[in-house]
Amino acid sequence: MKFIDETIIQVIAGNGGNGCVNFRREKYVPKGGPDGGDGGDGGNVWLEANNNLNTLIDLRFKKKFQAQNGQNGSSRKCSGKKGNDIKIDVPIGTRVINYQTREIIGDLIRDKQKILIAKGGWHGLGNTRFKSSTNRSPRKSTLGTIGEKRDIQLELILIADVGTLGMPNVGKSTLVTKISGAKTKIANYPFTTLNPVLGSVTIQNNKKFIIADIPGIIKGASNGSGLGIHFLKHLERCKLLLHIVDLVPQNSFHPANNINIVLNELKKYSLKLYKKPRWLVFNKIDLLSPKKLNQIISELKHQFKIDEKCYFISSINKTGIKKLCFDISKYLVK
Incomplete structure (x- = not known):
């Protein structure tokens, strides 16, 4: 439908x-x-x-x-x-x-x-x-x-506890599929997600939270580029945003540049949404050697506050996902 x-x-x-x-x-x-x-x-x-x-x-x-x-x-x-x-x-x-x-x-x-x-x-x-x-x-x-x-x-406006945010092909849909079983389209080209998708995540003690996957944001989205920012409104009811960042981006930019692109578009859309609690989730660590990963982490520390609200994961092989889901559930019951 x-x-x-x-x-x-x-x-x-x-x-x-x-x-x-x-x-x-x-x-x-x-x-x-x-x-x-x-x-x-x-x-x-x-x-x-x-x-x-x-x-x-x-x-x-x-x-x-x-x-x-x-x-x-x-x-x-x-x-x-x-x-x-x-x-x-x-x-x-x-x-x-x-x-x-x-x-x-x-x-x-x-x-x-x-x-x-x-x-x-x-x-x-x-x-x-x-x-x-x-x-x-x-x-x-x-x-x-x-x-x-x-x-x-x-x-x-979809009702979800957590919303994903990021550029196209950073692994948002893969993450949502792996942790919730939601039926989202996954492919190696931009804008495979054309509509918002909801998934239900269950962790220990039958605790649950709802996560929303929305289409990717690119530079100029606030002016109508790509799919624009039309679907950002579906993050308005979320208590927490997960900003998914590709450590090996297809546009060859440094991950820090892509973070700033998304944040600038988010700020243009809504200051209220921009100020929502937001965690950085760096994805695709399976594509990097330990040496290269440490180098990128060191570079990111110069531009962003890398603390307990920052995660390094691999959506495809589920590395780091369990801790991420546990911390999300713990945060939502505060």
Whole structure:
């Protein structure tokens, strides 16, 4: 199924039914008086998070959702029927935004969580409501109000504890596959990962965390190069970022240069995301001799703080992965 994480829909709540003006007319019942009933309320429009969905593709083709209008009131003090509500299912992690005002209406982050996004109109009052000791035969009623109409922007932001970050072909997908069993595409060419992928990592004592793999970032991504930075929003809910760095990069740059490229693009996208806790994870140590590895580590120490938040691993043969996963789990429970 195609991964769609943004769409715009129009939602229209139902109008309230009008009140009725009527007078009781029955044989042998003198002075029957007013008996016009109220109208019914218009139907509401709701969004509900559904754990069985993982894309907004269904809403890419159906753009307009309209709830039922309330019925008008009738004689014998009968109120009109309330209009039926409608419910729109969306994936967990969907952010709801008013398209016109850019106001964030809410985030759906739990299964079955609901948000009212368009309220139905209020019912009109029948003439029975206006009867009084001084007005025995009111001919007044009110109209139902118009239901809300809105254009809503939906943004799916994946819910993960940990997110991977880095340039293409640094081994992000390989790492996520090795530790979680997620079905990600792995190949020896750039941008094999075209959409975000979630994986569940289980360590000792059945502790788990969710990791997200997103497409790689290249220089100029903030200006639209490569796949751009469109998918960086899927890291917004993460508590920790793993910046995966290739120790033998295909672009022949020094690893430190590639680190700076990614960080610059991240900073241009969002300062909030840039300031998130971030660990450096240097990958592909299996391709280097111990001497060459020590030389690169020495060079990196001059530019970056190499401490307990820095790891040297090999995704392909799982070297250093167990400790990395254990430390991540330990960090997340703080």
